[in-house]
Amino acid sequence: MIDRDQVLHVARLARLRLTDEEVDRMAGELSSILDHVERIEELDLEGVPATTHVIEVGNALRADEPRPSLPRDVVLAAAPATQDGGFLVPSPQAG
Amino acid sequence: MSSLTDLSAAAAAAAVNSGEIDAGELFEAYRERAAADDLNAFLWVAESPASPSDGPLGGVPLAVKDLFCTEGVPSQSGSKILEGYRPPYTATVVEQLARAGAPLLGKTNQDEFAMGSSNENSAFGPVLNPWDRSRVPGGSSGGSAAAVAAGLAPWALGTDTGGSIRQPAALCGIVGLKPTYGSVSRYGMIAFASSLDQAGPFGRDVTDVALLYRHMTGAPDPLDSTSVGHQHEIALPTAERLDGIRLGVPEELSGEGIEEGVLARFRETLALAESLGATVQPCRLPHAPHALSAYYLLAPAEASSNLARYDGVRYGLRKTDPAQPDDLLSMYTSTRHDGFGDEVKRRILIGTYALSSGYYDAYYGRAQQVRTKISEDFAAAFADVDLIVTPTTPSVAFELGAKTADPLEMYLNDFCTVPMSLAGIPALSIPCGLSEGLPVGLQLCGPAFSESRMLDAAYALEQAIGFQRTIPEAS
Amino acid sequence: MTEFEPVIGLEIHVQLNTRTKMFCGCELSFGEEPNTRCCPTCLGLPGALPVVNAGAIHRGLMIGLALETELARRSVFHRKNYFYPDSPKAYQISQFDEPLCGPGRLGEVRIHRVHLEEDAAKLIHVGASGRIDGSDASIVDFNRCGTPLVEIVTEPDLRSAEQAREWLTLLRVTLRRLGVSDVNMDEGSLRCDANISLRPVGSTELGTKTELKNMNSFRFLERGVNAEIARQREILAAGEAVVQETLHFDPRTERITSLRSKEEAHDYRYFPEPDLVPVAISAEMLAAAKAAMPELPAARAERLETLGLSADSARLLAFRPELGDRFEEALASGDASPELAQPLANWLSNEDGAADAAPAALAAIVAMVEDKTVTRDAGREVLSRVVADGGDPRAIVEAEGLGAVGGDDELGPHVDAALAANPDVAEKLRGGDMKPVGVIVGHVMRETRGRADGGEVTRLVRQKLGL
């Protein structure tokens, strides 16, 4: 079960605005999904290691050698807003 | 003479390389078909080949799922938040195939960020199943599967996180391979769930799939830390029989919840396998029924983090709240509200919840433990059998809109395909007949890096099944 | 009234001086034009992936060795999720429960852990005035984004702001000696946060701590920590409780303000980075790090003390490796003897130009001064000539006649002449009033062009006048 407040809390963490209608709907849908996935609680997993990487890979290190960077016009090409060679954003210090 | 587009990809490549047909004409023939696409399978079609046709793949053009980054070409992962985005670089696997002689034909439609099993979650509209246009092609790589099934492309690239190649291949009556995790570079693939995402080929037959896959893998990609490649070159399949091959049938994935018509084709195919010399025996995957639960915690958790970068700062959609246009927080939340579709939002919320303080151990941590148990189940099973076979999907292609109201019901489509994804092992789907006039898929899977053996067995079965790819003409 | 004792731990971020960034091949930036050192990976473009820079692991291991930490055999990267315009992926790749280095120690302070992570982009606040439409905005420059960082976390073993500053100095010279970072606080290659709490003297329990962020100079560190200690002391003295929070010290106003925003507490949702595989520290990697280790300042200071230096001189030379190196070269030259160690150290730390002279020449000059072949002033003159034009100090002394006029035979006649030339002064001196002896010394100095030793002249005056 996940209630409205929890949906709102998680949406805040995820920087996701939800309309009131969406909050209600999500609370219902997520609850039924969680009811299903919570069935793994039945399993006895005492002492079972967690799998993060399913295929064992040895060290994947990169030599400290430069590769070309992108030209600045390419870097900024898809930006919604730019100024002075940088990405323009509303100030995080504002408000 | 039959049309150029009737040739299998492997046959076309051979014909180009022997000088029988012209690569430019071949490209143009497919380009015309792709441009006339009425399945909504393509989101973008090339004007002309952008890479040379010399190379073992002979200029046979390639349809590529939208989520592979292609320099200067729209790469949107089926999402409004990336609408019109043209990346400054190309995914390793697409580049590798271009070098081998497969030029980009077009970008194919998909469920948004590869989240879905019906292609109805695309921001650019659903893809129609060429077998029945009122039905879904499966997903998330539905555009690629439909394009190959309808002959709009000779072959295609897809990605499979929990079944996104195998399931649409089954529903569209073609062959689709999800390779061993790490055997194909993920560099340049717009991520859904990093520890599960894997690129793979679609083809009309097993030989085409083997040929394309051969050139997708190889050496590890230095740009992808998790890539391992393949130690041996992928063999083109030749087997006619299955003598000595032990096929395991897991009861957990071949009974309850699976449509009768699908089960019937499955049983017939097992009988056919026995007639080719295989032994068919039951096997156990005791944790498989919990795979879906683990998957729907792990994949959303990773997705919630992978999709956090879509914030309206560097690329893609930016929305501001007209009431407070200078507010950063509302720019983030408006951009993400307007840019993501419902399914993506659901998974971001579940994933964020599963990782959040106080819930990690019960959800994410526990799901990772289930993952371990599932890998152990497969390892134990492969001690007694060479390959495991299951139906690929619980049902044939369903009607558009049939499952959109109930996310959980949609998730159950991945019931048979998700365990292999969690274990990182290779699995493929081949058509094994029709039910209600619609294709049924057979899934084969083997231990990690057993693709050559698996493809060989699939080839023998394919010859014996003799599946007719004839799609009823659109009315 | 209860006496309180401060308990301080530090969290230090150090930019490593690799050629390329932590997870991509972009070169590190030193004031280039904004957004010219970026690629798909460090811009967080869709589909781009990180790959760990071996050079950063190597430097991390060297730091781990220098801080006597337990080096992990296997080290894992995690994602630390948070939204901010300086974080292109909206997560920082950092380390969580399997850091590169476990517990260790530097000097009197225990190290809790050392881990690797990536730096954020730079935000340039342009404010409303910098904008045509008058909106409040920032510009993001991703050049710095992805620069390798080492985070060093200490145990709360420091007891005063002064001690914190001293210890951070030791850490800085240690890292500088390792050659792994520029460790420059002004330029941000060394950044320090402090965790501060107070407890009643004699108590072993920890009080509620606050975290003081980003003090960007040694002076501000000391001032900031002192200000926070004072603030907490006041709260506790009033019988109130310290609130656990993150604080910002403003060096201009010396005020401390809370960084806590209206938003919910951070929930970083750490989880293992699926795009990277664990780093296994191989025997070769460890051997390479060990082979690259220089003698560290603390060890060098100890060794220099055994050469006869005072503790202060030993620390000074050890903490300024370039001076220490000069010192050791000078001491090893033909002109030097063990007794010359302290004088050499004094010259190096006090005399302009001493560090610029060839070490052997410096040793020769100091040796001549010490055996009174030349006066200290003459020694300084020789030093400045050697620094300007090079040459052999002894030859310069010879050629310029700078040798000291010493001994009763040489100096005696000069003293006699001076007394004779100043009969009234001589009279006063005879009467026991030594005040005007300077006139005689001055006279002799003039006559000998500074090559006499003032002390010697005074001694001879006394002798000759039978005082």
Ligand SMILES: [Mg+2]
């Ligand atoms: Mg840090």
Ligand SMILES: [Zn+2]
């Ligand atoms: Zn970069």
